[in-house]
Amino acid sequence: MSRADLKNWPIFSLLEPDFITQISMVAVFGILGNEALIVTKNDMVYALGTNTSGCLGTGDSHSTLYPKKVDTLCEKRIKTFAYDSGPHVLALTHQGEVYSWGHNAYYEVGNGSSNQTHTPASICMNLSDKFVIDIACGSHHSLVLTDEGEVYAWGQNNCGQVGSGISSNQCAPRKVNSSLSTKKVISIACGQTSSIAVTDNGDVYAWGYNGVGQLGIGNYVNQLNPYKVATLVGVVIEKVVCGYAHTIALSDEGVLYVWGGNTYGQLGLGNKTNTCIPIRLDGVPEMGRVSDIAALHCNHISVAVGQGGRIFMWGQCRGQSVTRPTATPLATIHEALACYATPSVMHKPLILHAEEEIGILDCLKQAFDDPITSDLTIQVQGKPIHVHKSVLKIRCQYFRSMFQKHWVENDQNVLEHEQFSYDVYKSFLKYLYTDEVDLPPENALELLDLANAYFETQLKRRCVQMIKQGITVLNAAFLYSTAIENNAQELEEFCFKFALNHMTEIIQTPNFANLDEATLKTFIIKAAQAGAFKT
Ligand SMILES: *[C@@H]1O[C@H](CO)[C@@H](O)[C@H](O)[C@H]1NC(C)=O
Ligand SMILES: *[C@@H]1O[C@H](CO)[C@@H](O)[C@H](O)[C@H]1NC(C)=O
Numbered sequence: 001m002s003r004a005d006l007k008n009w010p011i012f013s014l015l016e017p018d019f020i021t022q023i024s025m026v027a028v029f030g031i032l033g034n035e036a037l038i039v040t041k042n043d044m045v046y047a048l049g050t051n052t053s054g055c056l057g058t059g060d061s062h063s064t065l066y067p068k069k070v071d072t073l074c075e076k077r078i079k080t081f082a083y084d085s086g087p088h089v090l091a092l093t094h095q096g097e098v099y100s101w102g103h104n105a106y107y108e109v110g111n112g113s114s115n116q117t118h119t120p121a122s123i124c125m126n127l128s129d130k131f132v133i134d135i136a137c138g139s140h141h142s143l144v145l146t147d148e149g150e151v152y153a154w155g156q157n158n159c160g161q162v163g164s165g166i167s168s169n170q171c172a173p174r175k176v177n178s179s180l181s182t183k184k185v186i187s188i189a190c191g192q193t194s195s196i197a198v199t200d201n202g203d204v205y206a207w208g209y210n211g212v213g214q215l216g217i218g219n220y221v222n223q224l225n226p227y228k229v230a231t232l233v234g235v236v237i238e239k240v241v242c243g244y245a246h247t248i249a250l251s252d253e254g255v256l257y258v259w260g261g262n263t264y265g266q267l268g269l270g271n272k273t274n275t276c277i278p279i280r281l282d283g284v285p286e287m288g289r290v291s292d293i294a295a296l297h298c299n300h301i302s303v304a305v306g307q308g309g310r311i312f313m314w315g316q317c318r319g320q321s322v323t324r325p326t327a328t329p330l331a332t333i334h335e336a337l338a339c340y341a342t343p344s345v346m347h348k349p350l351i352l353h354a355e356e357e358i359g360i361l362d363c364l365k366q367a368f369d370d371p372i373t374s375d376l377t378i379q380v381q382g383k384p385i386h387v388h389k390s391v392l393k394i395r396c397q398y399f400r401s402m403f404q405k406h407w408v409e410n411d412q413n414v415l416e417h418e419q420f421s422y423d424v425y426k427s428f429l430k431y432l433y434t435d436e437v438d439l440p441p442e443n444a445l446e447l448l449d450l451a452n453a454y455f456e457t458q459l460k461r462r463c464v465q466m467i468k469q470g471i472t473v474l475n476a477a478f479l480y481s482t483a484i485e486n487n488a489q490e491l492e493e494f495c496f497k498f499a500l501n502h503m504t505e506i507i508q509t510p511n512f513a514n515l516d517e518a519t520l521k522t523f524i525i526k527a528a529q530a531g532a533f534k535t
């Protein structure tokens with residue numbers, strides 16, 4: 001994952017480039033994807049977004065467009081986050097500790113009280129001597145998995161999702177016992193109001209709400225205690241994920257089994273019929289062996305990584321019901337969810353690696369004016385600019401024809417340039433490497449002249465845009481004549497209209513007095529035609 005992938009998540013649009021380079025992990029959450037948490041390489045934690053239920057953990061419940069520090073989580077070595085729809089948030093540290101904050105009407109915070117919390121606090125009750133290795137949230141309940149394979153649950157329990165044998169809300173973590181008491185659990189997942197555990201021998205246990213068969217136990221009855229998904233005999237399940245009302249299991253042979261709600265085709269079976277028993281998802285040969293799956297308790301989309309790392313998706317994709325796994329050209333599960341899930345939130349935090357991944361565009365940018373790799377020096381006003389013949393040839397018609405004709409014979413590698421100033425010429429060459437125009441607006445006219453001389457239409461358009469933004473009564477006449485000289489009709493028209501609107505003042509400026517006779521004549525005739533001199 002590279003930092004450029006953050007572009008998929010609009011909430012990060014205002015982050016400064018320098019800040020972005022410091023990021024090591026991000027999580028986008030909330031009922032509309034309007035909240036986010038950020039961990040930086042130096043172990044600081046920030047939050048941004050709306051203040052719903054104090055879910056930013058900043059202590060003050062103010063909304064913020066820009067990242068704000070979450071003091072209590074800084075330097076705590078955060079491993080991952082989980083979040084519910086409240087939103088209520090869990091943070092797991094590498095030391096196995098769990099912090100929680102946010103919405104708490106159903107005791108989601110797990111500290112014994114239902115008072116709202118704006119500040120993360122460590123969950124101690126019944127967990128103080130436990131080392132937690134994974135966390136999961138449903139809409140208002142939470143599960144954690146310890147290194148000993150135990151599951152603890154708390155929060156809303158109207159359907160038995162806490163697995164406590166009763167259906168009253170659970171105010172603090174409580175071990176999920178009964179049929180799991182002697183089992184070692186290796187993976188946990190939450191649907192909206194249901195829970196799943198996978199044991200080390202590949203069995204699946206489910207409890208909580210079962211209205212559309214999401215527990216996969218052959219009936220539609222809610223379960224207050226874990227219940228084994230018995231029909232998966234002879235199949236070793238490694239991982240289970242839950243959508244709002246559906247469940248997907250991945251076997252150690254890369255095969256998918258699906259069950260539960262299917263209103264949007266989220267089971268991928270080609271129809272929209274719910275099922276309360278696991279069905280093997282076959283008939284998608286191009287998907288091949290599956291290596292990873294994702295779904296979220298707050299929506300109805302399913303995502304799988306097929307053979308060759310190809311991303312498939314189905315279910316509710318941007319409002320459409322897709323009933324069969326569909327191959328996409330998207331690069332990652334995160335990208336599929338960013339582009340197609342509603343709400344567009346992350347199934348798990350996005351980890352950005354310490355070493356910046358450098359793409360071809362970055363390399364090109366860095367190559368500009370680099371004396372080490374350069375094979376051509378252009379001297380402008382006595383100052384050298386280091387470039388690469390092939391880049392210039394690829395990017396610019398002017399250089400292409402120049403190097404093709406008489407370059408081979410005298411293979412010189414220094415070129416003197418006199419027509420344009422150093423600043424403008426350098427900015428032009430840099431533009432060829434970066435697509436960016438890095439020049440103050442005052443120089444835009446000279447750059448326009450250059451773009452015109454070198455037949456660079458795109459650059460010409462950029463210059464015209466810069467010039468338009470700088471037009472005033474004082475310079476309008478000058479810009480008008482320059483536009484004519486450079487054959488920039490759009491700019492000419494723009495300046496003319498501006499002049500027409502400020503006729504009296506512009507006629508009295510020195511720049512107007514300096515117009516050559518022909519330009520002046522054309523201008524006056526055009527102005528007359530436009531009705532400027534009506535008596
Ligand atoms: C939190 O957000 C709500 C809605 O955006 C706003 O009405 C409220 O004033 C905010 N509260 C604080 C403390 O910023
Ligand atoms: C909840 O907060 C109120 C004050 O806001 C406090 O009086 C009460 O003791 C708190 N309840 C619990 C269970 O901590």
Ligand SMILES: *[C@@H]1O[C@H](CO)[C@@H](O)[C@H](O)[C@H]1NC(C)=O
Binds near residue numbers: 115
């Ligand atoms: C739980 O958190 C709430 C809100 O911060 C607080 O009022 C309460 O005292 C806490 N309870 C315990 C037992 O720490």
Ligand SMILES: *[C@@H]1O[C@H](CO)[C@@H](O)[C@H](O)[C@H]1NC(C)=O
Binds near residue numbers: 172
């Ligand atoms: C701690 O766990 C026990 C047994 O699992 C449970 O009965 C109790 O309610 C839990 N403590 C709290 C404060 O929830």
Ligand SMILES: *[C@@H]1O[C@H](CO)[C@@H](O)[C@H](O)[C@H]1NC(C)=O
Binds near residue numbers: 175178181
């Ligand atoms: C878990 O269940 C077993 C048997 O089902 C029982 O012996 C044990 O006391 C229970 N533990 C807790 C903490 O409830």
Ligand SMILES: *[C@@H]1O[C@H](CO)[C@@H](O)[C@H](O)[C@H]1NC(C)=O
Binds near residue numbers: 269270271272279
């Ligand atoms: C939906 O598809 C599944 C898998 O092919 C099949 O078992 C089931 O009978 C189908 N349901 C209906 C109503 O066609």
